[in-house]
Amino acid sequence: MREYTEKKETCGTICLKxxxxxxxxxxxLAGGAVMAVGIWTLAEKSDYISLLSSNTYMATTYILIVAGIVVMVTGVLGCCATFKERRNLLRVYFILLLCIFLLEIIAGILAYIYYQQxxxxxxxxLKETMTKKYRQEGEESVTSAVDKLQxxxxxxxxxxxxxxxxxxxxxxxxxxxxxxxxxxxKTITDLCGRRDHPSNIYKEGGCITKLENFIQEHLKIIGAVGIGIACVQIFGMIFTCCLYKSLKSEPY
Structure with missing residues (x-):
């Protein structure tokens, strides 16, 4: 009976590993994807950040990048802890998982809150930013963002x-x-802004709704990535706890 129990426990430990x-x-792999989404948002989709009065959009992006880097490091540590069967490494691994979980939940919550606001x-x-800062000294980023937006x-x-x-x-x-x-x-030429005619100017279309939709789509991606990876981590924490309990305490 004792041999059967030990064998069963060994098989269970191997399965958990x-x-x-x-x-x-x-x-x-998910860590790489999270980091890629953060960098993509920061590098390719941040042109309009200077038009926003809040830093929440940037904060969620940076949180994703940091979380992605930590996830990739943690994944390597998790593999080492698993195959070396070191309980102290498993403890560190679990703590890192928990920290990443909290980071991604925060990113998801921030994205959701900012989506509403x-x-x-x-x-x-937006109107005040465009009319008071466009082509003003020291506001080159706003000028570039407005031109690209329009x-x-x-x-x-x-x-x-x-x-x-x-x-x-x-x-x-x-x-x-x-x-x-x-x-x-509609067709840019030098001084074309002088002619006030619908055939020349986008007179009917304001930018506020289009910018709002654009940023909200990216907030959905940030929120979904953050919350999605965080939910997956719950399984990792469960597996870690089970393996930790199945291993004998290390001699010190």
Whole structure:
């Protein structure tokens, strides 16, 4: 009976080891995916961050990148802890899993909260940002973001093209007689912003709704990745606890 029990426990431990190893392999791949989503958002989709008054969008992106890096390191540590059957390494591994779990939950929650607040923030701040900071000294990032926004989404102004009548730059002599930035033109040519005609300017389309939809789509991705990986980690923590209990205490 004793031999049968020991054999059964050994088989159970072996199964747990392989389950945890498989989990760590996919967990490591998931870490790379999480980091890639964060870097992609930061490098390719952050052009419009200067138009936002809140840093929440950037914060969720940085949290994802950090979590992805830690996940990849933790995946390697998990494999070492599993096959060396070291309870102290398993403890460290479990703590790291828990920290990553909390990081990703925070990223998901921040993305969800900001998703709810984004519309109000843009309505309160986008028009003012565009009219008061466009082509102003030290606001090159805003100028570049506004030009790219209007061209990429084929829009003009925050609510509509008439918003530009309140622009500090349009009112100044530096605008060269333009009524709108050249980026409002359907076909950009030098000084094309002087001609106020629907065939020339995106007069009907404001940028606020299009920017809101764009950022909300990315917040959905960030939130889904954060919460999704966090849920998967629960299985890893369960496997780790089971393996930890199945191993004998290390001699010190």
């Amino acid at each position: 392989y389950l945890l190893f498989i989990f760590n392999f996919f967990f490591w 984004l519309s109000l923030e843009l309505k309160q701040n 061209q990429e989404f084929k829009c003009c102004g925050s609510n509509n093209a008439t918003d530009w009548s309140e622009s500090l730059w349009i009112k100044s002599g530096e605008a060269g007689g333009r009524k709108f930035p050249d980026s409002c033109c």
